[in-house]
Amino acid sequence: MEIFDILLTASFWAAAVRIASPLIFATLGELICERAGVLNLGIEGIMVIGAFSGWMAVYLGAPLWAGVGVAMLAGMLFGLLHATLTVPFGLSQHVVGLGVTLLASAVAYFAYRLSLPEVTSPPKIVPFQPVEIPGLSQIPLIGPAFFNQTPLTYLAFVLIAVVSIVLYRTPLGLALRAAGENPASVEAQGLSVTAIRMGAVIVGSGLMAVGGAFLTMSAFSSFFFEMVNGRGWICIALVVFGAWRPGKAALGALLFAAFDALQVRLQQTPLGALVPYQVFLMVPYILSILALVLMSRRAEVPAALMVPFNKGER
Amino acid sequence: MTARYTPAGISRRHLMATGAGLAATGIIGLPQQALAADPIKVAGIYTVPVEQQWVSRIHKAAVAAVEAGAADYVYTENTANTDYPRVMREYAEQGYKLIIGEIFGVEQEAREVVDEYPETAFLLGSSFLQDEAHPNLSVFDNYIQDASYLSGIIAGAMTQSGNIGVVGGFPIPEVNRLINAFMAGVRETRPDATFQVSFIGSWFDPPKAKETAFAMIDNGADLMYAERFGVSDAAQERGVLAIGNVIDTQADYPETVVASALWHFEPTLNAALAKVADGSFTADNYGTYSFLKEGGCSLAPLGTFDGKVPGEALALVAEREAAIRDGSFTVEINDEEPKSS
Numbered sequence: 052m053e054i055f056d057i058l059l060t061a062s063f064w065a066a067a068v069r070i071a072s073p074l075i076f077a078t079l080g081e082l083i084c085e086r087a088g089v090l091n092l093g094i095e096g097i098m099v100i101g102a103f104s105g106w107m108a109v110y111l112g113a114p115l116w117a118g119v120g121v122a123m124l125a126g127m128l129f130g131l132l133h134a135t136l137t138v139p140f141g142l143s144q145h146v147v148g149l150g151v152t153l154l155a156s157a158v159a160y161f162a163y164r165l166s167l168p169e170v171t172s173p174p175k176i177v178p179f180q181p182v183e184i185p186g187l188s189q190i191p192l193i194g195p196a197f198f199n200q201t202p203l204t205y206l207a208f209v210l211i212a213v214v215s216i217v218l219y220r221t222p223l224g225l226a227l228r229a230a231g232e233n234p235a236s237v238e239a240q241g242l243s244v245t246a247i248r249m250g251a252v253i254v255g256s257g258l259m260a261v262g263g264a265f266l267t268m269s270a271f272s273s274f275f276f277e278m279v280n281g282r283g284w285i286c287i288a289l290v291v292f293g294a295w296r297p298g299k300a301a302l303g304a305l306l307f308a309a310f311d312a313l314q315v316r317l318q319q320t321p322l323g324a325l326v327p328y329q330v331f332l333m334v335p336y337i338l339s340i341l342a343l344v345l346m347s348r349r350a351e352v353p354a355a356l357m358v359p360f361n362k363g364e365r
Numbered sequence: 366m367t368a369r370y371t372p373a374g375i376s377r378r379h380l381m382a383t384g385a386g387l388a389a390t391g392i393i394g395l396p397q398q399a400l401a402a403d404p405i406k407v408a409g410i411y412t413v414p415v416e417q418q419w420v421s422r423i424h425k426a427a428v429a430a431v432e433a434g435a436a437d438y439v440y441t442e443n444t445a446n447t448d449y450p451r452v453m454r455e456y457a458e459q460g461y462k463l464i465i466g467e468i469f470g471v472e473q474e475a476r477e478v479v480d481e482y483p484e485t486a487f488l489l490g491s492s493f494l495q496d497e498a499h500p501n502l503s504v505f506d507n508y509i510q511d512a513s514y515l516s517g518i519i520a521g522a523m524t525q526s527g528n529i530g531v532v533g534g535f536p537i538p539e540v541n542r543l544i545n546a547f548m549a550g551v552r553e554t555r556p557d558a559t560f561q562v563s564f565i566g567s568w569f570d571p572p573k574a575k576e577t578a579f580a581m582i583d584n585g586a587d588l589m590y591a592e593r594f595g596v597s598d599a600a601q602e603r604g605v606l607a608i609g610n611v612i613d614t615q616a617d618y619p620e621t622v623v624a625s626a627l628w629h630f631e632p633t634l635n636a637a638l639a640k641v642a643d644g645s646f647t648a649d650n651y652g653t654y655s656f657l658k659e660g661g662c663s664l665a666p667l668g669t670f671d672g673k674v675p676g677e678a679l680a681l682v683a684e685r686e687a688a689i690r691d692g693s694f695t696v697e698i699n700d701e702e703p704k705s706s
Binding site for chain 1: 368413414418421425443536561563564565566567569570571572575577579581583584594598612614617704705
């Protein structure tokens with residue numbers, strides 16, 4: 052079977068890890084928002100603004116890591132907008148989220164056109180290059196797949212652990228999760244639900260923007276208006292798939308990416324000559340929906356997700 | 366976003382709203398009147414930014430027409446298909462004589478708008494042919510199969526393994542036609558070549574195109590046909606070769622892009638401008654203006670690969686180019702979806 056041959060190649064797993072990296076950033080960002088009780092549908096637009104601003108900063112001469120910082124700040128700015136409208140004002144999270152997506156995408160494009168009015172093809176930057184981790188990269192199969200990636204990919208995997216530890220092992224994480232489960236209990240502890248939720252949305256949006264920046268600064272080297280191409284929406288599903296747990300959600304991202312890397316390779320097998328290419332392109336999405344159906348049966352949805360909190364209200 | 370192109374550079378404006386752009390037209394357009402023949406008012410409506418390969422060629426030709434004093438040009442880019450008829454109406458109402466653009470996603474609605482403005486000439490990229498029922502609508506597309514075929518001849522001579530990767534956006538006629546012509550060219554110099562063909566289901570996802578190209582290179586491809594942005598990047602990173610399409614990207618990938626099939630929209634636009642000027646614009650298919658013998662396409666200069674392409678291949682390219690020009694050889698127009706082999 053060709054499929055097993057493909058699964059046993061390091062280049063396949065390396066591709067899966069590359070494809071998963073932006074999804075991991077954005078999924079963790081969305082997860083933080085939702086764990087605090089706010090659904091952030093601004094994710095798609097925030098990824099666009101991250102992809103644009105990080106790349107633009109580097110194009111204008113900033114070092115790569117500073118570009119990542121710029122992307123994060125730009126994402127946090129839109130997170131602040133989202134948080135202000137949804138948390139203290141308690142507006143519909145669906146409407147605000149979609150509005151933020153439309154606004155952020157349009158702002159990115161507008162800024163792009165103002166700064167580069169006349170170019171024939173989008174300018175390129177020198178993106179992050181793969182860095183081999185000595186020793187670990189020598190492990191067969193796993194080495195070249197996981198330990199010969201760009202620094203941003205390593206950061207994505209480190210963040211999985213960081214987010215897990217903060218959520219489950221710190222008072223801050225406890226307060227954040229409580230804000231999404233039972234905000235009144237947080238208030239009873241003398242903490243501000245508004246501050247926690249706003250902070251979560253702002254930080255989460257920053258991570259989403261870094262996910263977008265991965266596309267222009269690591270996966271590719273220039274900015275295209277529609278290049279985020281629905282990845283944000285996939286991350287919303289991945290959070291549900293992961294049952295609002297960072298590790299599981301990241302695993303879901305890796306699984307989705309593996310399906311994507313697999314379908315590209317399956318297209319070149321004898322099977323590819325028989326089946327229309329559209330079917331292959333659908334595979335990751337169909338399998339993700341199936342997995343979602345199975346996984347979400349046992350998922351524990353944050354009880355106060357999408358429920359605005361008004362202090363003192365019963 | 367709407368923008369106005371004027372040659373002087375002083376009055377170049379980039380305005381948010383179409384209405385605002387049009388309001389500015391009257392003022393900025395004045396210096397043009399001094400020219401001998403009145404420039405024709407041309408409006409471009411594009412569904413993508415003008416950086417996009419295909420649209421960039423139309424934009425470039427329009428800018429050249431402005432610089433030659435033949436046209437007065439405004440454009441609106443990144444227009445959603447759902448918004449396209451509205452923008453068409455706005456320009457038609459403003460008295461633009463020639464409206465250029467692409468209606469691959471709004472064929473039916475665009476034709477309804479065309480019928481409402483019989484005094485305006487429309488030259489639009491379309492998957493369908495001209496129709497006498499819409500006498501003021503002419504269609505075009507980038508029929509550059511001649512140049513694609515010639516680039517294939519070079520590709521066949523440059524591949525070592527004979528395994529060639531092709532990454533496309535969607536298998537629509539325009540894309541299929543060029544890939545098929547390219548493959549036919551490859552078989553001239555490399556009859557035993559095999560092809561890996563994939564479509565990524567998107568026009569703008571360079572990271573995805575790049576991943577698809579990586580998969581093909583892992584699978585033995587040593588030359589990539591770069592229909593989309595992202596493919597040449599994968600080829601460059603892995604040290605294999607690439608063939609460009611529509612635009613010349615060799616400057617960005619000097620060690621990677623061997624040759625490119627270029628599209629020149631100038632003959633198409635100039636023919637339309639001439640017909641609008643003498644009032645003879647009717648329903649027609651301008652696709653033929655993209656043929657090699659019309660100057661609508663060409664093979665990009667070899668540039669950094671000068672001297673690296675085998676002489677026999679270049680001799681065959683020259684021979685076939687001459688034969689295409691004198692009509693003794695025709696590159697087949699095949700719009701069927703190309704398959705891996």
